[in-house]
Amino acid sequence: MYQSSLLESITLVYGDRLNNALHTPKPLYSKDVMKKKILIIDDKPAIGQLITLYLSADYDFRFFSNAMDAYNWLKEGNSVDLILSDYTMPEMNGYDLLIMIKQNEFLKNIPVIFLSGEDNSNTRISLLEAGADDFILKPFNPLELKLRIKKALK
Template sequence: MEPLILQKKEEKSKLLIIDDSIGIQKILTNFLKDEFFLVIKNDGLEGLAWLDEGNEIDLILVDINMPNLDGLELLKIIKSSSFYKHIPVIMLSAESESSKRIASLERGADAFITKPFNPQEVVANVKALLRKTPH
């Protein structure tokens, strides 16, 4: 008789959301909570500290304009780290200047979404990046 092989239930991908706007945190949570495990931090320093504690994450959504450590500086740290550079990063910003988008992409961002955004576009970007990233 063949042994019964049980498939492991697929775990939810884990997203780190770093944004100082409570409103944006709530919108993202509302649209992402059913499909993903979410961790929310208020600024780049909190997010980096959480990562430095050894926590693993599948994707990061980060605002550009934040107190303490802004998104561009955080992105630079993440993408220059041998521990974190493999993590896909989606930048969020109310800035419509193409210079911010260019700076983000040049520093290694995998996507850039301008606020206000369609939350379904964020979900679609997250899913697309996770499909491309082995985890």
């Protein structure tokens, strides 16, 4: 009885929109719904725009120009499937960000790929030892980036 009157009340308020929503078949698979979310962290917004331009058909993006802001956003409960981060940034570098992510019980399993113009083997090794999943040197090939993201998300 209660369910019936509740449905009638909702129908009065929403009318045909409710009826159409209830009776319109929904696809079992929608590419937009299934897009993975990638967090881009780089002090240069142009990098975020470039990555978004190349990969927006396959992924959804959130961009931060500051590593600490990005980390705080993640700690608030926002979820992503992968993190793409610059290494050299003001206020907090990529290594410190990676350590904080890997020490957080809720974030530690998110794959992290670094993009950096710093061509230093010791930096790459320390990041990989600390838990980074990959390191790509800037300037990067968009197809290579796409393939490495796909591999990290498996």
